[in-house]
Amino acid sequence: xxxxxxxxxxxxxxxxxxxxxxxxxxxxxxxxxxxxxxxxxxxxxxxxxxxxxxxxxxxxxxxxxxxxxxxxxxxxxxxxxxxxxxxxxxxxxxxxxxxxxxxxxxxxxxxxxxxxxxxxxxxxxxxxxxxxxxxxxxxxxxxxxxxxxxxxxxxxxxxxxxxxxxxxxxxxxxxxxxxxxxxxxxxxxxxxxxxxxxxxxxxxxxxxxxxxxxxxxxxxxxxxxxxxxxxxxxxxxxxxxxxxxxxxxxxxxxxxxxxxxxxxxxxxxxxxxxxxxxxxxxxxxx
Numbered sequence: 001x002x003x004x005x006x007x008x009x010x011x012x013x014x015x016x017x018x019x020x021x022x023x024x025x026x027x028x029x030x031x032x033x034x035x036x037x038x039x040x041x042x043x044x045x046x047x048x049x050x051x052x053x054x055x056x057x058x059x060x061x062x063x064x065x066x067x068x069x070x071x072x073x074x075x076x077x078x079x080x081x082x083x084x085x086x087x088x089x090x091x092x093x094x095x096x097x098x099x100x101x102x103x104x105x106x107x108x109x110x111x112x113x114x115x116x117x118x119x120x121x122x123x124x125x126x127x128x129x130x131x132x133x134x135x136x137x138x139x140x141x142x143x144x145x146x147x148x149x150x151x152x153x154x155x156x157x158x159x160x161x162x163x164x165x166x167x168x169x170x171x172x173x174x175x176x177x178x179x180x181x182x183x184x185x186x187x188x189x190x191x192x193x194x195x196x197x198x199x200x201x202x203x204x205x206x207x208x209x210x211x212x213x214x215x216x217x218x219x220x221x222x223x224x225x226x227x228x229x230x231x232x233x234x235x236x237x238x239x240x241x242x243x244x245x246x247x248x249x250x251x252x253x254x255x256x257x258x259x260x261x262x263x264x265x266x267x268x269x270x271x272x273x274x275x276x277x278x279x280x281x282x283x284x285x286x
Contacts, residue, residue, distance in 0.1 A: 007071025015196025056085035076137035098128035157192030177242030186218035217270035
């Protein structure tokens with residue numbers, strides 16, 4: 001299968017490309033050409049400007065792809081510009097749990113219906129609304145692309161360039177005061193390599209529509225910090241004037257992944273890997 005990838009040179013996009021290659025697919029990466037990758041001659045590369053229709057049409061030409069995997073659609077215009085330019089049989093978009101306006105535990109895909117949402121063309125929207133509009137554009141206007149939108153919770157891993165989970169580990173170990181406004185909220189995560197593998201798996205499937213993905217289970221920031229304290233003997237410092245936690249304001253939420261599992265994918269449990277990741281961060285800090 002010939003697969004076009006947009007956003008395959010960073011974070012879970014790298015894992016997605018690795019998984020596509022491992023599955024025997026022929027991969028073409030389309031980027032602005034500003035970031036080097038480690039795939040060598042295993043992939044073909046195109047230089048594009050993602051938001052410029054002329055750039056896309058010039059780079060893609062008359063190429064035909066069996067599937068396109070897009071990590072870079074953040075609004076309705078992004079979807080339109082790409083799908084008006086590319087010739088592909090299937091389109092897989094990276095979406096987010098941020099599409100759900102009522103965050104709670106065990107949210108199913110029914111919690112947000114892009115087919116009934118009021119579609120607005122444009123850019124520059126808040127992240128959650130941007131993803132809602134991207135999904136709405138996809139399913140309302142481009143059903144012929146056999147579309148799938150994959151909704152992720154927080155993606156973390158050893159290669160998480162955002163340092164969000166590392167923040168709580170590092171500041172606990174160093175005794176730096178933190179301002180955390182939601183220590184007992186239960187949060188959902190997926191490991192970065194599993195996120196990439198699920199996208200690659202989805203590209204080869206026939207189902208259409210939205211699908212949740214997440215590791216099974218949740219964890220609170222208090223549990224994260226307690227583990228770090230137990231492992232290091234250090235004591236976390238808290239203060240309203242301390243550094244603001246990157247997950248501040250987030251209410252408890254988790255994603256129901258029964259649809260994905262009914263389609264044949266099996267997710268790991270959060271407790272299988274989260275504590276090992278915390279231990280790795282501790283070792284790097286100490």
